[in-house]
Amino acid sequence: GRCSVSIEVVDVNDNFPEITISSLTSPIPENSPETEVALFRIRDRDTGDNGRMTCSIQDDLPFVLKPSEENFYTLVTNGALDRESQAEYNITITVTDLGTPRLKTQHNLTVTVSDVNDNAPTFSQTTYTLRVRENNSPALHIGSVSATDRDSGANAQVTYSLLPPHDPQLPLGSLVSINADNGQLFALRSLDFEALQAFEFRVGAADRGSPALSSQALVRVLVADANDNAPFVLYPLQNG
Ligand SMILES: [Ca+2]
Ligand SMILES: [Ca+2]
Ligand SMILES: [Ca+2]
Ligand SMILES: [Ca+2]
Structure with missing residues (x-):
């Protein structure tokens, strides 16, 4: 079967x-x-x-x-x-x-x-106040500014510069200089309190992105008086 x-x-x-x-x-x-x-x-x-x-x-x-x-x-x-x-x-x-x-x-x-370059450098302060005693030695380091950038690589590489002063009479270029890499500020010459008691200028921080982004801060320099003028003595007039 x-x-x-x-x-x-x-x-x-x-x-x-x-x-x-x-x-x-x-x-x-x-x-x-x-x-x-x-x-x-x-x-x-x-x-x-x-x-x-x-x-x-x-x-x-x-x-x-x-x-x-x-x-x-x-x-x-x-x-x-x-x-x-x-x-x-x-x-x-x-x-x-x-x-x-x-x-x-x-x-x-x-x-x-x-990364895209979508953040400008940011200064640690909007205004920096620096005090310098007059009669300083030339090229004295008087202070620093600092900015950080949240991006990465070249988009975060910060370069510092002095911006043209609002006051065209201020000879900024002969008073101070800035280190473009680290933001250190230097007095270029000996400051004289009797001639200039204070001055201010703006600094810029730009990144290396393309296009680059930048921001600015204000720097105020106060020149402190040193007792460098001999007292001017008025003798009482002698009558007689
Ligand atoms: Ca299955
Ligand atoms: Ca972003
Ligand atoms: Ca970014
Ligand atoms: Ca940036």
Whole structure:
């Protein structure tokens, strides 16, 4: 006799979901509107619920997943990123199938944010008041100004300069000089309290970004009196 046996193979959930990254863009520049960071495909070799998948990333990140074609997703930024707040993100893509038990596959991506020159140097004070005793030696270091820049690289490299004085009569260039690299100020010549008791000028700090950003601060120099004039004595008139 002859009999036929039909065998039905029942799927068991023995395949983990797979993730294939087809493109990744990193770094991405800060301040850009919604930007595509990665494109990937997910796949599960099982059938039915064992092969059906859900896909997610952490929800505290400024990134979202967008399904494109079937089983393809793009990872995009959820608006502009600020490098000065966070320069690197670790994103975990999690794909879970709906089988019993559920099988899960994860893939980690690191996305860095590149710098744009969006911060001007900031002076530590808006006004610096420096006191110098008159009759100082020429080239005396009379004080320093300092500015910092939150950007990175050349966008954060600060150069100092003297700005043209508001008072055109003030011979600023012969009174003081500034070290462009570190903001140190020097009196170029001996100051005389009797001739000049105070003067002020503005200093600039510019970064090396393109375009460069800059800011300014006011420097007030007070010349202190030294007792360098002999008392002028009026003798009482002698009558007689
Ligand atoms: Ca599976
Ligand atoms: Ca920024
Ligand atoms: Ca920046
Ligand atoms: Ca800058």
